[in-house]
Amino acid sequence: MVLSRGHWLTPLLLGLLLGRATVLAAAKPFGTAFVISLAALGMQTRALVATLGAVIGDALSPPAAGGLPAWPVLLVAWCVTAAAGRWFRLPPAVVALGALLGAASLRFVEAAFTGGGWDMPALASVSETLAVVALFPAVGLLAARPAELGRGQMASVLAAAGLLVMGTEGLEMYGLAVSAVLMRTLLLIAAAAGRSAGPLGGMGAGAAAGTMMSVLAVLGTGLWRWPAAVLAPAGLLAGLGASLGRIGALAGLFIAHLLLSPYAADGFEIAAALTESLAAAALAALVPRAALDQMAALVPDTPEARRARQERRRRAETAARRELRKISAALQDVGRRLGAPRPEDAGERFGRFVLDVADDVCAGCPHHAVCWSTHVYSTYRDLLQTAAAAADGGSVRPDDLPDGLRRRCIQPERLAAGVSRMLAAMPRWWPAAAAQEAEFDVYSVVQRQLAGIGAVLAAVADRVEWRAADAGGPGPAANARLAGAPDDAGNARETGAPLTTGHPGKAATELLLDRSAYGPEPMRNAQGSMPPGGVAGPSAGAPRRKPRYCLVVDVARAAAAGSSVSGDAFRRVDLPGHRVVLGLSDGMGTGPRAAVESEAAVAMLERLLLEGFDLAFAAQIINLILLLRSPGESFATLDVCSFDLCDGSMQLLKTGAPPTYIRRAAHVDVVRADSLPIGILQAVETSVVEYRLHPGDTVVMVTDGALETGSIGADKAEALARALRRLEPGDPRETAAELLKRVQAGPDQFPRDDVTVVAARLLPLRPVDEGAMTALGLQREPRLGGDGPS
Numbered sequence: 001m002v003l004s005r006g007h008w009l010t011p012l013l014l015g016l017l018l019g020r021a022t023v024l025a026a027a028k029p030f031g032t033a034f035v036i037s038l039a040a041l042g043m044q045t046r047a048l049v050a051t052l053g054a055v056i057g058d059a060l061s062p063p064a065a066g067g068l069p070a071w072p073v074l075l076v077a078w079c080v081t082a083a084a085g086r087w088f089r090l091p092p093a094v095v096a097l098g099a100l101l102g103a104a105s106l107r108f109v110e111a112a113f114t115g116g117g118w119d120m121p122a123l124a125s126v127s128e129t130l131a132v133v134a135l136f137p138a139v140g141l142l143a144a145r146p147a148e149l150g151r152g153q154m155a156s157v158l159a160a161a162g163l164l165v166m167g168t169e170g171l172e173m174y175g176l177a178v179s180a181v182l183m184r185t186l187l188l189i190a191a192a193a194g195r196s197a198g199p200l201g202g203m204g205a206g207a208a209a210g211t212m213m214s215v216l217a218v219l220g221t222g223l224w225r226w227p228a229a230v231l232a233p234a235g236l237l238a239g240l241g242a243s244l245g246r247i248g249a250l251a252g253l254f255i256a257h258l259l260l261s262p263y264a265a266d267g268f269e270i271a272a273a274l275t276e277s278l279a280a281a282a283l284a285a286l287v288p289r290a291a292l293d294q295m296a297a298l299v300p301d302t303p304e305a306r307r308a309r310q311e312r313r314r315r316a317e318t319a320a321r322r323e324l325r326k327i328s329a330a331l332q333d334v335g336r337r338l339g340a341p342r343p344e345d346a347g348e349r350f351g352r353f354v355l356d357v358a359d360d361v362c363a364g365c366p367h368h369a370v371c372w373s374t375h376v377y378s379t380y381r382d383l384l385q386t387a388a389a390a391a392d393g394g395s396v397r398p399d400d401l402p403d404g405l406r407r408r409c410i411q412p413e414r415l416a417a418g419v420s421r422m423l424a425a426m427p428r429w430w431p432a433a434a435a436q437e438a439e440f441d442v443y444s445v446v447q448r449q450l451a452g453i454g455a456v457l458a459a460v461a462d463r464v465e466w467r468a469a470d471a472g473g474p475g476p477a478a479n480a481r482l483a484g485a486p487d488d489a490g491n492a493r494e495t496g497a498p499l500t501t502g503h504p505g506k507a508a509t510e511l512l513l514d515r516s517a518y519g520p521e522p523m524r525n526a527q528g529s530m531p532p533g534g535v536a537g538p539s540a541g542a543p544r545r546k547p548r549y550c551l552v553v554d555v556a557r558a559a560a561a562g563s564s565v566s567g568d569a570f571r572r573v574d575l576p577g578h579r580v581v582l583g584l585s586d587g588m589g590t591g592p593r594a595a596v597e598s599e600a601a602v603a604m605l606e607r608l609l610l611e612g613f614d615l616a617f618a619a620q621i622i623n624l625i626l627l628l629r630s631p632g633e634s635f636a637t638l639d640v641c642s643f644d645l646c647d648g649s650m651q652l653l654k655t656g657a658p659p660t661y662i663r664r665a666a667h668v669d670v671v672r673a674d675s676l677p678i679g680i681l682q683a684v685e686t687s688v689v690e691y692r693l694h695p696g697d698t699v700v701m702v703t704d705g706a707l708e709t710g711s712i713g714a715d716k717a718e719a720l721a722r723a724l725r726r727l728e729p730g731d732p733r734e735t736a737a738e739l740l741k742r743v744q745a746g747p748d749q750f751p752r753d754d755v756t757v758v759a760a761r762l763l764p765l766r767p768v769d770e771g772a773m774t775a776l777g778l779q780r781e782p783r784l785g786g787d788g789p790s
């Protein structure tokens with residue numbers, strides 16, 4: 001394996017410094033720990049370079065007080081890890097453990113043969129093991145750098161930085177201890193990088209760095225000295241002052257030294273520490289602000305980390321959106337190409353006939369410009385008369401040409417022969433055109449399907465773009481979105497039994513009474529797990545929303561006369577965040593075919609809402625899928641009401657559906673929407689209407705069968721509003737039942753079209769409603785979905 005300069009220079013320098021670092025000035029285990037970590041993680045070549053660096057570092061530093069030289073231990077460690085990792089494919093932890101045992105065995109064997117004590121081998125082996133544990137996460141960053149560090153990785157990086165500084169022990173520059181200057185520099189950088197999280201963040205980062213440096217300084221030399229002991233409080237005060245900038249961090253560092261100066265050995269020690277602090281401040285000042293922001297972006301829960309996470313998400317969404325648009329464009333282009341071969345109509349076939357006469361028969365004639373430029377329209381009309389007068393496959397004589405064409409043409413015999421030849425070929429066009437007509441049906445289906453799939457992908461790409469726009473915070477689109485609520489608590493519901501009033505020998509009219517109330521338990525699906533799509537969980541730190549209202553929903557429906565199956569479908573969806581969505585769909589016509597279309601619409605609506613999509617996007621996707629399923633042959637209306645039980649707001653979306661009625665006391669509002677049903681056009685216009693409800697308001701949703709009564713005049717919707725106004729306000733069950741009865745001419749009569757009436761009443765949530773059922777042990781699992789066609 002050939003390493004680039006960055007790949008071999010970094011492990012060489014790190015190995016050199018770690019090979020110099022000592023424990024209590026008696027052992028040098030950190031170079032070996034670095035080599036073991038590299039090789040155990042699969043970087044054997046880098047580990048070999050680090051081995052060379054550690055040997056050089058050991059040779060250039062004062063020898064340890066006891067134990068083996070570094071090079072035999074390093075070679076044994078590298079050989080064991082390289083062999084175990086490359087040939088035996090063992091896990092990294094097992095490889096590292098084997099190398100540690102090999103190095104420890106070598107030390108103890110050497111002590112046994114030389115008669116030395118066991119304390120030095122034990123100290124080196126224990127320190128080596130602890131160093132491997134500390135360095136393992138940091139060494140892994142050499143192979144793969146994550147966008148954000150975990151807390152264990154941060155601690156490992158800080159420990160590695162401290163061990164590298166220990167490797168400079170004994171080096172001086174201009175009379176200053178290099179290790180002391182670097183420790184204070186790292187302390188200032190940590191405080192400055194952590195200040196973005198506030199004063200507490202800067203204090204925590206500075207104190208952690210100072211404590212780590214202080215402990216390692218004492219561990220390396222074995223001496224408890226004032227310059228090392230002052231680092232922990234110095235980091236704390238530097239982090240506090242970092243909220244005022246780098247000058248504030250330096251001031252905090254100086255104040256800590258001055259406050260603890262009475263514990264120094266002498267004034268020279270104080271002066272040296274202050275001078276080293278000034279040198280550290282100069283080095284820290286060389287670090288650009290952008291580099292500090294990049295460091296802060298690696299720390300979890302900092303503003304820089306959140307901004308970096310949003311930027312990564314934006315780039316990923318942009319890339320995903322770009323790829324989706326590419327696929328969408330490719331599929332739509334293939335669809336257009338497959339749709340190219342289409343049957344020719346009569347005008348196109350005659351146009352080809354005229355062009356063939358002009359290009360093949362009349363080409364080269366001296367009077368070509370007279371016929372095809374000056375009198376082109378007359379020539380076209382005369383040829384049309386000639387073709388119409390001639391029988392299929394019949395010949396044309398010069399005398400058969402129209403008078404005007406015969407006078408203009410100087411070669412009538414040639415023209416007549418050419419026209420006869422062209423007309424003789426016409427019958428061969430007709431079978432080809434018929435075959436092309438049949439083939440076109442196959443091509444058009446594939447074309448529509450590919451174009452529809454492309455449109456679905458384009459809509460998904462638009463959805464990615466909307467979410468990317470909302471990533472910075474909630475906006476109008478986010479406020480209109482059903483999903484993404486800050487609470488993961490769904491709601492239990494209570495369902496009453498169906499009440500059927502039928503007549504002998506006839507289809508029954510089913511009044512399905514849905515008694516609904518909210519409870520505190522979370523919504524789960526049929527398997528008992530939270531719904532997919534990421535909408536169930538609250539965002540971290542989001543306030544928990546509590547419901548203030550409950551919703552009582554009743555449904556009354558009747559199938560059309562002569563049909564036992566209603567073409568209408570109703571679905572209730574309980575969403576996180578104390579939201580309830582009522583969906584009503586009316587399929588084209590009546591009977592099973594209409595039931596299939598309407599049930600497909602509400603089932604897809606439920607699934608998309610549970611996946612976290614908003615109403616408008618769900619309607620677009622349902623429209624495209626129905627268009628793919630049966631283009632131009634069937635459609636379905638879609639009427640959706642979304643209730644927020646925390647603030648009493650309601651959102652309405654309609655595609656081809658009748659009006660929605662909102663009753664407040666004796667007043668009835670009629671909410672209309674002029675739009676086509678879904679499944680007709682590739683793009684359906686949708687808009688979400690906001691409405692603020694009051695406690696006691698009743699919302700009525702109907703299919704168009706509820707408007708078909710003999711007593712209704714010109715404005716059928718207004719007549720239904722008058723009927724609703726005449727009813728006594730109260731139970732939605734009675735409201736739905738009474739509105740259903742008005743479309744029945746008599747007790748044995750059934751409506752001409754399928755009828756579904758949904759009545760939902762918003763009521764204040766009393767405290768007993770939240771806890772009484774739980775206390776009595778009467779909790780029910782929430783029912784996912786709703787009622788299909790009856």
